[in-house]
Structures are given as structure tokens and as C-alpha cells.
Amino acid sequence: MKExxxxxxxxxxxxxxxxxxxxxxxxxxxIIEQSANVGGYAGGFERNGYHFDIGAHHIGGFxxxxxxxxxxxxxxxxxxxxxxxxxxxxxxxxAEKINIPFSLNKLQEVLIDNFPKYTINIKKIxxxxxxxxxxxxxxDQHRIASFFRMWSGKTFAEYVLSIIxxxxxxxxxxxxGPGYGGIxxxxxxxxxxxxxxxxxxxxxxxxxxxxxxxxxxxxxxxKRGGRLLNNTKVEQILTEGSQVVGVKVxxxxxxxxxxxxxxxxxxxxxxxxxxxLNPNDVNSRFGQRLKQLDIGPSALRxxxxxxxxxxxxxxxxxxxxxWDAENWDNDLCYRSNLHQGKALPIxxxxxxxKVDSTLAPDNGHMMLMTILTREGFxxxxxxxxxxxxxxxxxxxxxxxxxxxxxxxxxxxxxxxYTLNDEGSVFGWERTPIQSLRTNALKASIGVxxxxxxxxxxxxxxxxxxxxxxxxxxxxxxxxFEGVK
Ligand SMILES: Cc1cc2nc3c(=O)[nH]c(=O)nc-3n(C[C@H](O)[C@H](O)[C@H](O)COP(=O)(O)OP(=O)(O)OC[C@H]3O[C@@H](n4cnc5c(N)ncnc54)[C@H](O)[C@@H]3O)c2cc1C
Numbered sequence: 001m002k003e004x005x006x007x008x009x010x011x012x013x014x015x016x017x018x019x020x021x022x023x024x025x026x027x028x029x030x031i032i033e034q035s036a037n038v039g040g041y042a043g044g045f046e047r048n049g050y051h052f053d054i055g056a057h058h059i060g061g062f063x064x065x066x067x068x069x070x071x072x073x074x075x076x077x078x079x080x081x082x083x084x085x086x087x088x089x090x091x092x093x094x095a096e097k098i099n100i101p102f103s104l105n106k107l108q109e110v111l112i113d114n115f116p117k118y119t120i121n122i123k124k125i126x127x128x129x130x131x132x133x134x135x136x137x138x139x140d141q142h143r144i145a146s147f148f149r150m151w152s153g154k155t156f157a158e159y160v161l162s163i164i165x166x167x168x169x170x171x172x173x174x175x176x177g178p179g180y181g182g183i184x185x186x187x188x189x190x191x192x193x194x195x196x197x198x199x200x201x202x203x204x205x206x207x208x209x210x211x212x213x214x215x216x217x218x219x220x221x222x223k224r225g226g227r228l229l230n231n232t233k234v235e236q237i238l239t240e241g242s243q244v245v246g247v248k249v250x251x252x253x254x255x256x257x258x259x260x261x262x263x264x265x266x267x268x269x270x271x272x273x274x275x276x277l278n279p280n281d282v283n284s285r286f287g288q289r290l291k292q293l294d295i296g297p298s299a300l301r302x303x304x305x306x307x308x309x310x311x312x313x314x315x316x317x318x319x320x321x322x323w324d325a326e327n328w329d330n331d332l333c334y335r336s337n338l339h340q341g342k343a344l345p346i347x348x349x350x351x352x353x354k355v356d357s358t359l360a361p362d363n364g365h366m367m368l369m370t371i372l373t374r375e376g377f378x379x380x381x382x383x384x385x386x387x388x389x390x391x392x393x394x395x396x397x398x399x400x401x402x403x404x405x406x407x408x409x410x411x412x413x414x415x416x417y418t419l420n421d422e423g424s425v426f427g428w429e430r431t432p433i434q435s436l437r438t439n440a441l442k443a444s445i446g447v448x449x450x451x452x453x454x455x456x457x458x459x460x461x462x463x464x465x466x467x468x469x470x471x472x473x474x475x476x477x478x479x480f481e482g483v484k
Contacts, residue, residue: 004030004227006476007247007261009234012040012418013056013462014454015267016217017071017469023224024074025477030226030259031218032249034233037211038218040418041425041455042462044211047405049361051209052303053368054409054417055425057352058086058102058180058316059210059462063201066137067466068213075220081213083204084355089316091175092395093168093323100175100318103202104130111169121164125173132193133200139470151190152436157326159189167323174325175318179348181460182296182372182426184332185325188435191458198463208358210462234276237264237450242281244449263476267454269421270441283446293437296430297333297372298411298423302388308363310402312351319347319395334373336387342394347371349395367392367399375411375422384408427455451476 006022008015011033019029037043041055061068062083072078088099088106098114101107108126112119135143151159156177160170170185174192177183181195206213218228229249236248238258246260266273274282274290321331321344330338334345353365360366369392378384385408393400414423428438439458453468455461 002028003260004028005261005480006030006263006265007032007259008265008267009247009273010040010267010454011038011214011218011228011230012267012454012465013042013214013217014465014468015040015265016214016221017466018265018267018453018472019221019226020071020075020217021469021473022476023221023226025473026224027477027480028225029221030261031221031228032232032234032247032259033228033230034419035417036230038228038230039211039214041414042210042214042465044209047303047305047407050305050364050366051211051359052366053210053352055301056210056462057205057350057368058199058203059083059206059213060102060199060201060203061463061466062204066201067139067463067470071466071469077216077220080216082207084207086203086205086355087315089175089318090314091172092317092319093171094321096323098172100172101202102176102199104133104196104200106202107172111172115164115166115169118164118166118169122169125160125163129193129197130200133197136194136197136467137200139467141471147193148190148439151193152188152439153432154189155186155432156183156189156192157185159193160185167325171320171323171325174328175320177325178328178332178346178372179318179370181430182332183430184328186329187430188432190432191430191435194459194464195461198461205352205356207356213462237266237273237276237447239278239281239447242447244447263449263451263479265451265453265472265476268419268456270452270456271421272419273452277447277450281447283444286441286444286446289437289441289444293434293441294429295422296424296426296428297374298414299409299425300334300371300373300378300384300388300411301409302367302369302385302392303407303409304367304369304392304403305360305405306365306367306399306402307404308365310365310399312354312365312367312396312399315351315354317349317395319344319349321346332372333377334371335377336379336384339387344391344394345371345373347391347395349392364404365402367396372425373411378410381408381410384410426460427457449479
């Protein structure tokens with residue numbers, strides 16, 4: 001069999017988007033995935049006819065000309081993915097509620113309606129975000145770098161409060177941070193701004209579930225001569241004189257096998273990638289930089305089925321204990337000893353069936369509740385399910401009596417499923433210093449024809465995976481053209 005031009009480690013959304021980009025350029029791509037399924041955190045699972053998203057459900061980038069739309073058009077399969085425009089999130093701040101749209105234009109309107117005396121200042125911030133968003137949509141590295149210089153040393157709170165000295169405005173602008181990036185207002189201004197900008201025209205649900213997008217990308221790679229090797233774990237990246245020559249893999253219950261290739265894209269944890277290499281081949285600065293980096297939070301997620309008699313009022317609710325986003329850090333990650341009684345952590349509650357009835361049989365509903373946490377912060381699964389249900393009842397009173405089934409994912413579940421370090425849901429911790437260090441990481445690995453992509457770089461989330469895929473594929477294609 002022909003040796004693949006490219007081996008991609010990991011069939012998460014970043015590996016798949018990179019594979020699809022490269023396959024569309026005529027390169028032979030093999031994707032190696034340790035689990036049975038494709039998608040990683042952008043995958044799904046089915047229980048009694050209910051289709052759950054494992055992780056990602058709110059996705060930017062589908063607007064015409066934006067990064068996901070662009071790849072699907074290039075593959076000539078845009079019409080195969082139907083998307084549903086997301087309503088605003090209902091933000092609950094202590095006892096107050098406000099609807100927070102994803103789209104930057106609509107968010108601007110809400111802010112001006114509620115805080116008219118800051119109209120000029122609001123426009124200034126929104127103009128920054130819209131202009132950054134244009135740079136992201138165009139994947140214009142030069143302009144993205146200029147925003148990086150502007151924001152990288154600052155926290156998001158420092159940036160916003162220097163223009164609008166109002167805690168409520170900061171609370172609204174920071175609302176996506178915890179649930180969509182594990183970032184509080186004290187996190188990196190660049191990273192939180194990139195999250196807001198990635199939802200420039202709004203957020204979308206993929207009709208039928210996010211896994212449909214992952215599955216489609218894999219099918220398109222296979223159509224172009226590529227292969228998926230699932231249930232197969234990469235154990236080692238083989239090199240000769242700092243040049244990639246292949247990977248050593250292990251299939252469940254089988255012998256080690258070597259796959260020869262001259263180019264490897266690692267779409268998994270960078271720490272694990274580093275451990276797969278011969279340390280003599282890797283730039284010593286890379287190892288030092290890795291040691292300085294902290295891993296971001298994992299999560300507890302409840303997957304709940306509800307009877308058809310339940311009618312959710314809204315599709316998405318984000319709960320914050322107060323407006324004061326600079327003081328969210330203690331409530332960003334659930335700790336069982338801290339979050340008792342009325343002390344609740346920041347919580348995301350989502351009813352995808354409110355907008356997509358195809359996800360459940362017989363007009364039933366489902367609820368996903370997500371709370372960030374870390375290994376060791378929570379108790380055994382049964383105790384936590386009860387506590388999470390108390391929290392759910394507080395946020396959506398009356399819902400619990402309609403529950404028909406419950407499943408819980410813990411940091412350990414996420415870690416087992418994707419092998420991400422500590423079950424991290426968004427990669428690295430996203431503080432200003434970490435944002436600077438993460439940005440410097442990729443360039444310093446020092447192994448020829450080894451490329452890194454995915455959520456352990458400066459970008460994360462589904463949008464970030466598609467952005468990284470474009471950048472990395474362009475580099476690889478240029479190198480291949482240079483060799484011809
Ligand atoms: C609960 C939750 C909610 C989220 N919500 C959103 C959201 O609404 N919107 C959004 O944009 N993002 C969201 N995210 C984040 C988003 O899902 C991730 O950032 C993104 O999917 C990461 O993609 P990735 O390809 O970089 O990594 P992963 O999804 O982690 O994929 C890595 C893949 O590599 C495989 N792998 C690992 N090691 C090996 C090995 N040695 N050999 C072979 N295969 C290996 C894993 O099995 C996995 O399939 C959410 C995440 C979670 C967990």
C-alpha cells in the first residue's frame with residue numbers, strides 16, 4: 001500500500017479539518033485515532049434515540065466566507081450541513097437576567113440600549129472586536145499579530161474597564177469566557193476577544209448534532225483516498241536526524257506497527273506529542289517552555305433526557321453568581337467544599353431540543369449542564385449528580401420532575417475519552433502570560449515536518465480548530481510544492 005503523504009494524530013475537529021484541507025489539495029492523508037469514533041470533543045453519542053453532543057454545540061464560522069463555510073465549500077459539501085442560528089443566551093447575574101446575543105452587531109445594540117451613556121465607548125470596543133473578527137475571518141496573520149500585540153499583555157477586564165468603567169458592561173462582555181474558553185475576565189484579553197470575535201455573525205447549532213460535521217469531514221477525506229485508522233494509538237513519532245520518518249502505533253490487542261511518512265501533524269496534547277519524540281531531536285527551549293505552562297480546567301457535564309411534557313423556556317442559560325466578573329475566579333471552577341447550599345458555581349445550561357427537535361424521539365427534550373472543574377475538586381459521581389441536580393433545579397425551577405434519564409461526564413471521563421491532559425476541555429489555562437507563552441510554543445519544536453494543531457495552541461474550540469487547520473495546511477502544501 002502507498003505510504004501516506006501525511007499522518008495526522010487525532011481525529012478531533014482540528015485533525016479532521018486539517019486532514020480535509022490537505023486531502024482537498026490532493027495529498028494522501030491517514031488519520032490515526034485512539035478511540036472508536038471521530039470528533040473528539042466535537043463528537044456525539046446516542047442513548048435511546050437521543051443524540052447528545054459530547055462537548056461543542058455553539059459554533060461560529062458558518063456565515064458565507066467564514067472559516068468553516070470556506071472549507072465546506074472547497075470540499076463542495078456546504079449543502080450537507082444544515083445549521084440553526086442560535087438565540088441569545090439568557091444571562092442570569094445573581095437575581096437579574098439579561099439576554100446576551102452572540103452576534104457582535106446585536107450585542108452592541110443590547111449594550112447601547114442598556115447603557116446609553118457609554119454609547120461612544122461601547123462602539124469603540126465593538127469596533128475593535130469587529131475589526132479583529134474580520135482579521136480572523138480572513139485568517140490574516142499579519143493583522144491578527146497586531147491585535148495580539150495590543151491585547152496580549154492585558155487581562156480582558158483591564159482592556160474593557162480602561163474604556164468603559166462599568167462592571168455590568170464587563171459582566172456582559174465576559175459572559176462567554178467561562179463556558180466557551182474556561183476564561184474569566186482576569187484571563188487574557190487577546191483570548192477572550194478572539195472568542196467573542198469568532199462568533200462575529202452569531203453562533204450556530206449543527207442540525208442533528210455537531211458530530212455530523214466531524215463525520216462529514218472524515219467521509220470527505222476518505223473520498224479523496226485518505227484513511228481512518230481508529231482504535232489505534234500513536235505511541236511514538238519516529239525521527240532520523242530531527243526529520244520525521246514515521247509513527248509507531250498500537251491497535252487494541254495487536255502488535256506495534258510502524259507507518260512510514262515524511263510529514264506528521266499532531267492534533268493532540270502538545271505535552272503528549274513531546275513525550276512521543278526522542279528528546280535529543282527536540283529543541284531544548286521547547287521542553288522548558290512546556291514546563292512553564294499550566295493546563296486549563298476540565299468539566300462536569302450532565303446529559304439529561306426529559307419527557308415531552310417539559311417545555312424549556314429558552315435554549316441556553318448562563319448563570320453567574322454576580323455581575324462582578326473580576327471576582328468570578330473562585331466560582332469559575334466548581335469545588336464541592338465551596339459550592340454548597342446557595343453558593344453556586346458559574347453554570348451553563350442548554351436545551352438543544354428547543355431549537356432542534358431531530359435530536360430526540362417523540363418530541364422529548366434533552367438538557368446539557370456544564371460546570372468547569374478540575375480533577376480532585378469534586379466527590380464521587382453519585383454525590384455530584386445529586387448536587388448538580390440541586391443546581392439545575394435552582395436555575396430552571398420545576399425541571400427535575402420531568403427527567404427520564406441522566407448520565408454524567410467527569411474530568412476523568414473526558415480524559416479517558418480523548419486522552420487530553422487532566423481532561424482539559426479547552427487546552428491551556430488562558431491567562432495573559434500563558435497566552436504569550438502558548439503563542440511562542442509551536443515555532444520552537446525544532447523537528448522537521450512535524451506540525452502542531454488543535455486546542456493546545458493559541459486557538460481552541462471548533463472555530464479555532466478550523467482556523468489552525470487552514471494555517472497549518474497552507475504551510476504543508478507550500479513545503480510539498482517546494483519538494484516537487
Ligand atoms: C463540555 C464541552 C463543551 C464545549 N463547548 C464548546 C462550544 O459550544 N463551542 C466550541 O467551539 N467549542 C466547545 N468546546 C471546545 C471544543 O469542543 C474543543 O476545543 C475542540 O473540539 C477541540 O478539538 P481538537 O481536535 O483540538 O481536540 P480533541 O477534541 O481533544 O481531539 C483530539 C483527538 O485525538 C485523539 N487522540 C489523543 N491522543 C491520541 C493518540 N496518542 N493517538 C491517536 N489518537 C489520539 C483523541 O481521542 C481525540 O479524538 C467544548 C468542549 C467541551 C468538552
